[in-house]
Amino acid sequence: MSPTYKRWYDHDPLLLEVIELLRNYQPELRVQAEIFLKKLEEKLSKETIDKFYAMAKPVNANNRWYDKDPVIAKTVEILRIVPPEVQRICAQNFIKTLKEMGIEYESKNVQA
Secondary structure (H helix, E strand, O other): OOOOOOOOOOOOHHHHHHHHHHHHOHHHHHHHHHHHHHHHHHHHOHHHHHHHHHHHOOOOOOOOHHHHOHHHHHHHHHHHHOOHHHHHHHHHHHHHHHHHOOOOOOOOOOOO
16 A cells, blocks of 8 residues: 655655755745756746646646745746656755755755
8 A cells, every 4th residue: 555645745755855945945945946947948948848837837826835936836836747757856956956055954854
């Protein structure tokens, strides 16, 4: 019997860590979210990302913590709808970039 997860990101501790970092440090990590979106746009195109986001965005998307900032909202929604293996790669790259930038934090979910 497989575990049941409440939220779409609970299945992966690293992804959970990234989502919690975004939630707790939105202003500080907004630039990282912008970089993430730019990298996706380089690979796919801005138009493709915008169309993808428009299709995935819930109709009543104004109640969630990340809906207050369009960059964070777009980042989280794209992370939500990509396959789990892509989520994992994105989460790994996000954490790696934070470390490269010298941003230290204590992980509550990921063991080194």
